[in-house]
Structure formats: C-alpha cells, structure tokens
Amino acid sequence: MPVIVLEARDFTSPLFLVRTLEVLTTCTAFSLVASVEHSNTTWNRTFRIFCMFIWCFFFTITLLIHILSIIQFHSLIRVSWKNLTMTVAVLGALMTFSTSVIFPWMVMDHKGELPRPVAAAVASGLTFLAYTSESIVLRTQAHEQRGYMSTMPGLLKIIQLWGGCMIIPLVVEMVHELLNGVAWQLSVSGVSYGVCILMSLITLVVIVGDFAGRCLLPFDRFLAGFSLIGVLLYMLATVICFTKILQLNENKNAITQQLVIMETVISSITLLAYTVDLAFSIKLLCDRGRM
Structure with a gap:
C-alpha cells in the first residue's frame, strides 16, 4: 500500500501548526529541565520527575499522532481516532497547565541557575496554549468528525x-x-484514588478502543455505575481532606500545608466532575427509559 501524505495546503492548517508547536515546546521543556541541576530535597525531586514525565509522555504520543496524521495511516489503526485525538488534546492541556503551575512554584530552584528553568516554564506555558488551541479546533469540527470525548460527558x-x-x-x-496521626487517612484516600484512576482508564480504553458494543452491560449503565462509585469514593476522600485541613497546625511545615490544600482542591474539583457526570448519566438513562 503506498504511503499517502498530506497535501501542501494541509501543512499550513491550524491542526498541523498547533501539533508541531506541541512537539517543539514539550521537547524544549524536558530538555531544558534535564540539563539543570536541582536540589535533592524529596518534594523537589518528586515534582520534577512528575513534570518531566508529563512533558516526555505528551511529546511521545503527540509526535506519534502527528506522524500518523501526516502519512494518513491513522485509518489503519483499530482505535477511535477522533476520540483519541480529543482525549490527548484536552488531557494535554490540563496536564501541561498543571506543570506550568507546579514547576515554577514548587520545583524551580531560585537559588540556582535561572535562565533555563524560566525558559522551561515558558515552554510549558506555550505547550498549554497549543493543546488548548488544538482542543478548540477539534471541538469546532463538523459534528460527524467529533466523537464522544468532545461531548460534555466525555x-x-x-x-x-x-x-x-x-x-x-x-x-x-x-x-x-x-x-x-493520618496514616489511616492516607491509606483510605489512596485506595479511593486508585480505584477511581483504574475506572477512568478502563472507561478511556473502552471509548478509544471502540469496545462499547462488546461490554457485558449496556454502555450507558456501565458509565453510570462508574460515575456513582466515583462520587462515593471522592466524597469520602474529600471529607478526609477537609479533616486533614482541620488537623493542620503551626507545627506543620509549609510544604505539608501546601500539599494538603492542593489535595483538597483537586479532590473537590474531581468530585464535582463526577457529580455532574452522574447527573448526565441519570438523565440519559431516564430519557432512554421513556422511549
């Protein structure tokens, strides 16, 4: 089968340009950070590794998507291409926005060399803008070109x-x-987060892999069940987070207080997402029940 590449005009399309920018900025970000020496404190190392992983992961997957789009081989892959690209674009925007906040705030060593860390933070910000632009471009495509992940539940x-x-x-x-005094709280909340992450990954694999028709249960009930479990688990985790905030005192160091507050904010946002998603699922089940 001959290799088909994009036409000349496609190389100036918004989608091609933003994906090229994504590849360049993610590569720039992790290359700059890899060349800078950082302090060896545990929190510094953990969040630096996290930021590096995000940039490397999205560089790799975006480059792969970009190449497959150029040579027009994506139709040969047994996945839902429109759902895959939308998922990568939106998740990339969210994750690179997070790295753009975390890296300057908690990772950048202000006592060391500044130019390269600052350049990496700027590159991460540009990456966020590029993924956001791609999400908007994909959302404005014709209705038949958009998949489930472009809808509000997605x-x-x-x-x-x-x-x-x-x-x-x-x-x-x-x-x-x-x-x-919070070892049991970390255990309970850790299990809750782990179960929810697993459910999210299963849902993503089913949608992107077009396995919805092979599920033992109807797909809408499958999603509603996962949403309900997510609401219950994140409600428990959020209550534990607020309990830990009440237990904070002046004896706790600043890093611990920041971690607890960040966990509470993210848990609350995720709980809200699960709650609204559950409402959409219940509405869909009720609408189909009337038919």
Missing part, C-alpha cells in the same frame, strides 16, 4: 482522569512527609 471523564493523575504525586509526597 470532557468530564477527561477531567476525572486529570484529577486522579494529579493526586498521585501529592499522595507520594504525603507518605514521604510521614504525617503523624
């Missing part, structure tokens, strides 16, 4: 996955900080 599921990913380094840091 976007809410991406936010749920983002919340779960952002919680991981926070929980790791809290374990390192060895918060006295």
Whole structure:
C-alpha cells in the first residue's frame, strides 16, 4: 500500500501548526529541565520527575499522532481516532497547565541557575496554549468528525482522569512527609484514588478502543455505575481532606500545608466532575427509559 501524505495546503492548517508547536515546546521543556541541576530535597525531586514525565509522555504520543496524521495511516489503526485525538488534546492541556503551575512554584530552584528553568516554564506555558488551541479546533469540527470525548460527558471523564493523575504525586509526597496521626487517612484516600484512576482508564480504553458494543452491560449503565462509585469514593476522600485541613497546625511545615490544600482542591474539583457526570448519566438513562 503506498504511503499517502498530506497535501501542501494541509501543512499550513491550524491542526498541523498547533501539533508541531506541541512537539517543539514539550521537547524544549524536558530538555531544558534535564540539563539543570536541582536540589535533592524529596518534594523537589518528586515534582520534577512528575513534570518531566508529563512533558516526555505528551511529546511521545503527540509526535506519534502527528506522524500518523501526516502519512494518513491513522485509518489503519483499530482505535477511535477522533476520540483519541480529543482525549490527548484536552488531557494535554490540563496536564501541561498543571506543570506550568507546579514547576515554577514548587520545583524551580531560585537559588540556582535561572535562565533555563524560566525558559522551561515558558515552554510549558506555550505547550498549554497549543493543546488548548488544538482542543478548540477539534471541538469546532463538523459534528460527524467529533466523537464522544468532545461531548460534555466525555470532557468530564477527561477531567476525572486529570484529577486522579494529579493526586498521585501529592499522595507520594504525603507518605514521604510521614504525617503523624493520618496514616489511616492516607491509606483510605489512596485506595479511593486508585480505584477511581483504574475506572477512568478502563472507561478511556473502552471509548478509544471502540469496545462499547462488546461490554457485558449496556454502555450507558456501565458509565453510570462508574460515575456513582466515583462520587462515593471522592466524597469520602474529600471529607478526609477537609479533616486533614482541620488537623493542620503551626507545627506543620509549609510544604505539608501546601500539599494538603492542593489535595483538597483537586479532590473537590474531581468530585464535582463526577457529580455532574452522574447527573448526565441519570438523565440519559431516564430519557432512554421513556422511549
């Protein structure tokens, strides 16, 4: 089968340009950070690794999508291309926005060399703008070119996955900080987050892999069940977060207080996403019940 590439006019299309910018800025960000020496404090190392992983992961997957789009091989892959590209674009925007906040705030070593960390932070910000632009371009496509992940329930599921990913380094840091008297709280909330992340990944695989028709249960009930479990687990985790805030005192160091507050904010946002998603699922089930 001959390789088909894009026409000349396609190389100036908004989608081609923003994906090229995404590849360049993510590569720039992790290259600059990799060349800078950082302090060896645990929290510094954890969040630096987290930011590096995000930039490297989205560089790799965006480059792959970009190449497949150029040579027009995406139709040969047994996945829902429109759902895959929308998921990568929106999740990339959320995750790179997070790195753009985390890296300057908690990772950048202000006592060391500044030019390259500052340039990496700027590159991360440009990456966020590029992924946001791609999300807007994909959302404005014709209706038949948009998949489930472009709808409001689909976007809410991406936010749920983002919340779960952002919680991981926070929980790791809290374990390192060895918060006295909250070991059981970390265990319960950690299990809740883990189950929700697993459910989000299963949902994503089913949607992107076009496996909805092969589910043992109707897909809408499958999603409603996951949303309900997510609401209950994140409600429990959010209550634990607020309990930890009430337990904070002046004896806790500033890093611990920041971690607890960040976990509470992200848990609350993710709980809201699960709640609204559950409302959409119940409405869909009720509408189909009347038919």
